[in-house]
Amino acid sequence: GAVVSQHPSWVICKSGTSVKIECRSLDFQATTMFWYRQFPKQSLMLMATSNEGSKATYEQGVEKDKFLINHASLTLSTLTVTSAHPEDSSFYICSARDMLTGRDYGYTFGSGTRLTVV
Amino acid sequence: AQTVTQSQPEMSVQEAETVTLSCTYDTSESDYYLFWYKQPPSRQMILVIRQEAYKQQNATENRFSVNFQKAAKSFSLKISDSQLGDAAMYFCAYRRTLMDMRFGAGTRLTVKP
Numbered sequence: 217g218a219v220v221s222q223h224p225s226w227v228i229c230k231s232g233t234s235v236k237i238e239c240r241s242l243d244f245q246a247t248t249m250f251w252y253r254q255f256p257k258q259s260l261m262l263m264a265t266s267n268e269g270s271k272a273t274y275e276q277g278v279e280k281d282k283f284l285i286n287h288a289s290l291t292l293s294t295l296t297v298t299s300a301h302p303e304d305s306s307f308y309i310c311s312a313r314d315m316l317t318g319r320d321y322g323y324t325f326g327s328g329t330r331l332t333v334v
Numbered sequence: 335a336q337t338v339t340q341s342q343p344e345m346s347v348q349e350a351e352t353v354t355l356s357c358t359y360d361t362s363e364s365d366y367y368l369f370w371y372k373q374p375p376s377r378q379m380i381l382v383i384r385q386e387a388y389k390q391q392n393a394t395e396n397r398f399s400v401n402f403q404k405a406a407k408s409f410s411l412k413i414s415d416s417q418l419g420d421a422a423m424y425f426c427a428y429r430r431t432l433m434d435m436r437f438g439a440g441t442r443l444t445v446k447p
Contacts, residue, residue: 250434254377259425259437307377311435323435325379 218244218314222326229300229333237295237329239310246312249293250323251285254307263308266293300333307331338428340438347416348446354401355411355441357426363387368402368409369427369435372420382424385409413443421445 219242229235239249248267252260264280266272266287274280282304284296293312297304309328337360347353359368370382385393385402393400397414413420426438 248432259439260379262434262436265434309377309379311379313432323429328377328379330377 218242218312218324220246220310220312220324220326222310222329224329225327226330227332229331231301231333232299234296234298235300235331237297237308237310237331239293239295239312239326241291241312241314241324244312244314244324245290246293246314247290248313249287250311250313251283251293251295252309252311254309254328256307260309263295297331300331302333305331305333338426338436338438340426340441342441343439344442344444346444346446347413349416349418351416352412352414353416353443355413355424355426355443357409357411357438359407359409359426359428361407361428361430363430365431367429367431368400369429370398370400370409370411371425371427371437373423373425373440375422379425383411416445418445418447 221240223238251263253263254260262275263278264272264274264285266285268287268290272285287293307330310326311323314324339358366387368385372380372382383393383395383398392402399412401410423440423442425440427435429435
């Protein structure tokens with residue numbers, strides 16, 4: 217089945233530094249990647265949608281200059297948290313659209329990244 | 335806007351018994367998908383079951399089945415013969431074709447031995 221590899225699984229960084237999270241589709245072409253954030257004991261909230269070769273579309277309230285998304289190829293999308301602060305500490309998870317025989321079949325989730333900013 | 339509501343923050347079931355998790359959603363669309371995802375402590379999102387809105391037949395996956403009431407915009411998950419490994423957070427989710435997925439607040443399921 218479709219697999220999305222997300223790295224790193226966890227990261228600790230100092231306040232003010234930047235962190236890059238990668239999501240790779242291993243056996244399919246991810247034309248669209250969705251990035252979610254999940255705070256403890258809360259649901260997944262969509263941050264942004266990225267289409268390969270295009271600028272990402274951000275949800276209201278998400279700072280696009282802080283959360284940089286690059287989707288330069290059909291198998292790789294990255295989320296960079298710039299100038300991270302403790303309030304950015306969260307669980308970040310990506311989801312890729314898996315097209316099967318031309319029909320929208322299902323989405324595959326990465327395993328998530330736990331970011332802690334100290 | 336599409337919203338997903340899970341009114342049960344926590345549920346508990348005895349091992350081998352049956353439990354039903356509730357979900358309602360709001361949409362003006364006619365073509366969409368509904369999902370139940372399981373999130374164990376590892377936080378990996380695991381697809382439990384999927385339902386296409388155009389299908390009248392309720393989806394079933396082994397011990398998991400849904401009761402899809404399109405007119406009522408209700409999508410409940412029934413877990414039969416509950417097992418200890420079923421303990422997790424369960425999220426109901428809605429998605430239009432080719433669009434992003436929207437999640438409910440989740441229900442934490444505890445399975446008692």
